[in-house]
Amino acid sequence: MTRAPARRRTELGLIFLVVILTGGLYALAGLGKAGNLPANMGPFLVIIFGLLLIGHLAMRRLAPNADPILLPTAGLLNGIGYVFIARLSTHEARLQAVWTAAGIGAFVATLALVKRARDLERFRYTFAFLGIGLLLLPLLPHLGEDINGARLWIHVGSFNFQPGEIAKLALAIFFASVLVERADLLSKGTRRVGRFLVLDPRYLAPILAAWGLSLVIFLAENDLGSSFLFFALFIGLLWVATGRAYYLGLGAVLFAIGSFLALKVIGHAHSRVQSWLDPWAHPSTTGYQIIQGQFAIAAGGLFGQGPGQSNASHIPEASTDLIFAVIAAELGLVGATALLLGYILMVGSGLRIAVRCERQFEKLLATGLSLILGVQTFVIVAGVTRLIPLTGVTLPFVSYGGSSLIANYILLALLLRISHDTETPRLVEQAFDVELRGVTA
Amino acid sequence: MNRQIRLLGIGLIVLFVALFAQLNYTQLVRAKALEANPLNSNAVVKEYTAQRGDIVSADGVTLATSVPTNDQLKYLRKYPKGALFAQITGYFSFIYGSDGAERTYDKVLTGSKSPFKLPTSLSGLRNLLTNRNQSQSITLTTLYKLQLVAQDQLKGRTGSVVALDPRTGAILAMYSNPTFDPNSISSHNLAADQANYKAITQMPGGVLDPPAYRQTWFPGSTFKVITSSAVYDHKPALTTKTYPYLSALPLPQTTNELHNFGGEVCGGQLPQLFTVSCDTGFGQIGLDLGGVALNLEANAFGFNQVPPIDLPFAAKSFFPAAASFVLDQPSLAYSAIGQQNVQATPLQMALVAAAIADRGQIMTPHVLGHVTNSQNQVVSTYQPKVWKDVTSAATAAQMTQLMISVVNSPDGTGTLAQIPGVQVAAKTGTAQTGTGKIDAWFIAFAPANNPTIAVSVVLPNQPSENEYQGGTLAAPIAKAVIEAYLSGSAAPAQPSGAP
Numbered sequence: 001m002t003r004a005p006a007r008r009r010t011e012l013g014l015i016f017l018v019v020i021l022t023g024g025l026y027a028l029a030g031l032g033k034a035g036n037l038p039a040n041m042g043p044f045l046v047i048i049f050g051l052l053l054i055g056h057l058a059m060r061r062l063a064p065n066a067d068p069i070l071l072p073t074a075g076l077l078n079g080i081g082y083v084f085i086a087r088l089s090t091h092e093a094r095l096q097a098v099w100t101a102a103g104i105g106a107f108v109a110t111l112a113l114v115k116r117a118r119d120l121e122r123f124r125y126t127f128a129f130l131g132i133g134l135l136l137l138p139l140l141p142h143l144g145e146d147i148n149g150a151r152l153w154i155h156v157g158s159f160n161f162q163p164g165e166i167a168k169l170a171l172a173i174f175f176a177s178v179l180v181e182r183a184d185l186l187s188k189g190t191r192r193v194g195r196f197l198v199l200d201p202r203y204l205a206p207i208l209a210a211w212g213l214s215l216v217i218f219l220a221e222n223d224l225g226s227s228f229l230f231f232a233l234f235i236g237l238l239w240v241a242t243g244r245a246y247y248l249g250l251g252a253v254l255f256a257i258g259s260f261l262a263l264k265v266i267g268h269a270h271s272r273v274q275s276w277l278d279p280w281a282h283p284s285t286t287g288y289q290i291i292q293g294q295f296a297i298a299a300g301g302l303f304g305q306g307p308g309q310s311n312a313s314h315i316p317e318a319s320t321d322l323i324f325a326v327i328a329a330e331l332g333l334v335g336a337t338a339l340l341l342g343y344i345l346m347v348g349s350g351l352r353i354a355v356r357c358e359r360q361f362e363k364l365l366a367t368g369l370s371l372i373l374g375v376q377t378f379v380i381v382a383g384v385t386r387l388i389p390l391t392g393v394t395l396p397f398v399s400y401g402g403s404s405l406i407a408n409y410i411l412l413a414l415l416l417r418i419s420h421d422t423e424t425p426r427l428v429e430q431a432f433d434v435e436l437r438g439v440t441a
Numbered sequence: 442m443n444r445q446i447r448l449l450g451i452g453l454i455v456l457f458v459a460l461f462a463q464l465n466y467t468q469l470v471r472a473k474a475l476e477a478n479p480l481n482s483n484a485v486v487k488e489y490t491a492q493r494g495d496i497v498s499a500d501g502v503t504l505a506t507s508v509p510t511n512d513q514l515k516y517l518r519k520y521p522k523g524a525l526f527a528q529i530t531g532y533f534s535f536i537y538g539s540d541g542a543e544r545t546y547d548k549v550l551t552g553s554k555s556p557f558k559l560p561t562s563l564s565g566l567r568n569l570l571t572n573r574n575q576s577q578s579i580t581l582t583t584l585y586k587l588q589l590v591a592q593d594q595l596k597g598r599t600g601s602v603v604a605l606d607p608r609t610g611a612i613l614a615m616y617s618n619p620t621f622d623p624n625s626i627s628s629h630n631l632a633a634d635q636a637n638y639k640a641i642t643q644m645p646g647g648v649l650d651p652p653a654y655r656q657t658w659f660p661g662s663t664f665k666v667i668t669s670s671a672v673y674d675h676k677p678a679l680t681t682k683t684y685p686y687l688s689a690l691p692l693p694q695t696t697n698e699l700h701n702f703g704g705e706v707c708g709g710q711l712p713q714l715f716t717v718s719c720d721t722g723f724g725q726i727g728l729d730l731g732g733v734a735l736n737l738e739a740n741a742f743g744f745n746q747v748p749p750i751d752l753p754f755a756a757k758s759f760f761p762a763a764a765s766f767v768l769d770q771p772s773l774a775y776s777a778i779g780q781q782n783v784q785a786t787p788l789q790m791a792l793v794a795a796a797i798a799d800r801g802q803i804m805t806p807h808v809l810g811h812v813t814n815s816q817n818q819v820v821s822t823y824q825p826k827v828w829k830d831v832t833s834a835a836t837a838a839q840m841t842q843l844m845i846s847v848v849n850s851p852d853g854t855g856t857l858a859q860i861p862g863v864q865v866a867a868k869t870g871t872a873q874t875g876t877g878k879i880d881a882w883f884i885a886f887a888p889a890n891n892p893t894i895a896v897s898v899v900l901p902n903q904p905s906e907n908e909y910q911g912g913t914l915a916a917p918i919a920k921a922v923i924e925a926y927l928s929g930s931a932a933p934a935q936p937s938g939a940p
């Protein structure tokens with residue numbers, strides 16, 4: 001085998017750094033909570049290094065020229081998430097470890113199955129039906145389950161799964177392929193209404209149908225965070241594909257109408273907004289979660305109370321929705337900001353991959369995937385910090401939860417696949433260039 | 442398309458900057474306000490869940506300790522000796538906060554007051570990272586065995602015993618009946634805590650306010666120690682005055698008379714009056730001294746001031762202002778025998794005995810002996826200090842003679858406190874409460890020539906039988922405590938911080 005590309009060596013170095021950082025954090029959290037090092041310190045280090053190494057080796061084989069930053073950053077976020085989940089519940093930590101392994105498995109499988117990103121384009125309607133089918137699953141009787149007023153879960157035996165997480169990816173692929181195909185039609189008005197040229201609704205129909213249907217499903221399942229994420233994804237991709245800013249305006253109008261209807265129709269939405277505007281009105285019921293989150297974040301101050309040392313036991317949903325509050329409490333403003341920088345790094349790398357793409361479909365897909373990551377992070381962190389109403393979406397790679405972790409590792413694999421596809425011809429060109437220069441010199 | 446993607450990136454960064462700004466706002470700007478919010482239990486829980494050191498008696502018995510639990514509060518505070526030390530250690534309750542030494546030495550016990558030191562060992566580094574084992578234990582000056590003697594002596598009776606070392610102010614025993622079990626309101630079963638707390642507050646006698654230092658009674662004739670000191674300090678001429686033998690003293694400004702208990706007749710010079718505790722004689726001495734001198738002397742002994750004991754909310758003992766006697770001379774006569782408006786805590790009266798015992802000085806009363814860290818090394822030791830310079834050594838010596846005569850003289854009121862081989866000095870008190878009951882008092886110190894223990898005993902609301910009840914009821918209790926301490930059966934291995 002030839003020498004690994006420099007990018008892979010960078011990645012391996014970063015993985016070592018991630019293992020050291022998370023290992024240190026795990027040790028500190030154990031010390032902070034129980035006063036001594038965690039008993040499974042050794043296995044922890046071996047497993048986290050082993051899993052990331054598997055991902056890394058798969059990259060060497062399957063996508064050697066892809067971006068070197070994404071996998072270690074995801075590993076870091078995943079590791080930090082695990083430390084805080086372990087600090088909250090040993091039971092959930094054990095499951096999260098299994099889910100992480102499953103996530104890495106899905107990551108490798110995605111890289112192996114999707115040989116070229118552009119192949120996905122051909123299956124656009126398969127993905128559309130897959131996405132909508134997955135969204136519908138929780139609504140089926142006997143299979144679906146309400147958790148915290150939202151019907152997002154299916155359970156088979158003792159096994160819970162949130163199919164909406166995977167559906168987001170499938171629909172992102174569908175949007176990207178359809179929008180690429182129709183970008184020209186969508187960017188130029190073909191019908192004249194008064195002085196304006198407007199779009200022919202015919203071209204928009206399939207997309208509007210998919211968007212409307214999924215919105216309805218999301219609303220039926222009371223998953224406000226995901227509907228917003230989905231909506232932002234759709235409008236964002238439409239704008240990027242067409243370059244027409246008026247889609248953003250249209251999006252704002254549609255969003256206003258949608259929010260108004262949601263507030264009127266869905267009690268769940270109303271109470272979420274109420275408890276955002278004034279959580280103190282019902283401090284022990286609807287406002288409780290927000291208030292406890294605020295207290296925890298405030299207690300963190302600049303440097304935090306130290307891993308494992310805050311009193312997180314009374315924070316509801318501490319390992320899922322509110323995990324950012326626990327992190328802010330124990331790592332402080334400095335640590336919470338570092339975590340946000342991790343996400344900016346990932347989103348930035350994703351968008352850079354999009355910019356460097358030459359083919360439209362991959363460009364749009366990479367944009368969509370980065371957007372999912374960025375907007376989802378914003379929605380949950382802003383909800384926890386009371387910047388916007390709190391809705392229950394997961395903090396990517398950090399929150400406890402299998403479906404979310406698997407979906408995000410698939411997302412990561414797709415981004416890396418696109419990155420490899422884009423970089424490989426460029427590298428070949430460079431190598432060719434060097435060879436030629438060698439000959440002439 | 443690339444232009445839009447770049448704008449999208451900028452847009453997302455703007456959103457993340459908004460998150461950063463919101464975090465700054467919550468964690469820095471509003472942090473104080475949120476922390477102070479009454480709904481925020483973080484501070485309370487944090488304070489409650491901090492590891493707490495033990496409280497140990499001077500003779501090495503654990504009085505309060507923290508047991509790890511699996512619930513949110515992390516540690517359960519246990520008081521292995523139950524009610525015996527309730528009024529010294531106090532309690533540490535999640536609902537009701539803390540009291541006693543738990544309250545005074547909270548920061549010492551949790552170690553939040555311990556100075557920061559750079560870690561020099563692995564375990565030190567671990568402690569720094571975990572912020573956990575900064576807890577310190579405190580060792581009290583109070584003796585478990587002496588406390589047991591006091592409890593045993595008061596068995597079945599309402600009353601208080603305070604014993605201290607007059608040379609240092611170290612509290613050796615402080616026990617009151619009835620008492621309560623601090624375990625019962627410090628558990629993690631909050632409903633049970635509330636029920637128990639309610640039951641305790643409904644008990645007569647205000648059990649949660651330790652009678653020994655927070656409750657006051659008429660000191661009665663034990664106050665004559667102060668009246669007599671006032672004679673030596675302010676009008677020594679009265680020491681040679683012979684007071685007439687009377688059963689009732691006519692009072693100025695009124696037709697009322699001050700009666701001796703049971704119509705008894707007594708009189709003579711100061712030593713004689715003191716020995717038999719002659720009320721008519723001391724009533725007249727009070728009138729002869731005047732309100733100013735008596736008030737000055739009472740204040741010198743610590744009345745009208747909060748004793749600086751290291752336990753929370755100690756009560757002042759009360760003696761009226763001099764001006765109040767100008768138009769009310771009868772009050773002056775009654776105040777001179779510790780009646781009317783005079784009120785004293787058992788602690789205050791123990792300090793009165795200690796003042797005479799320690800040659801006219803009162804040392805600051807305290808329960809803290811020393812502080813040890815989690816490695817069992819002594820971090821700091823209580824340094825005794827003077828609270829009040831009460832009177833001269835000469836006056837104290839004179840008073841010692843008077844108090845010896847109370848015990849030794851055949852007609853003394855405190856003969857029941859005699860201990861073979863040990864000279865005890867004492868004063869009895871039988872205060873009339875105005876309800877047909879009496880408060881039986883006894884204050885004493887021993888050995889008279891080199892005192893190492895001063896004691897005060899009060900048994901409130903005893904049936905009124907004769908004027909010597911301070912001597913018959915309270916003296917044996919004081920005697921038992923003194924005997925136990927001096928015989929060494931209840932003494933600490935090393936006298937704590939003796940000068």
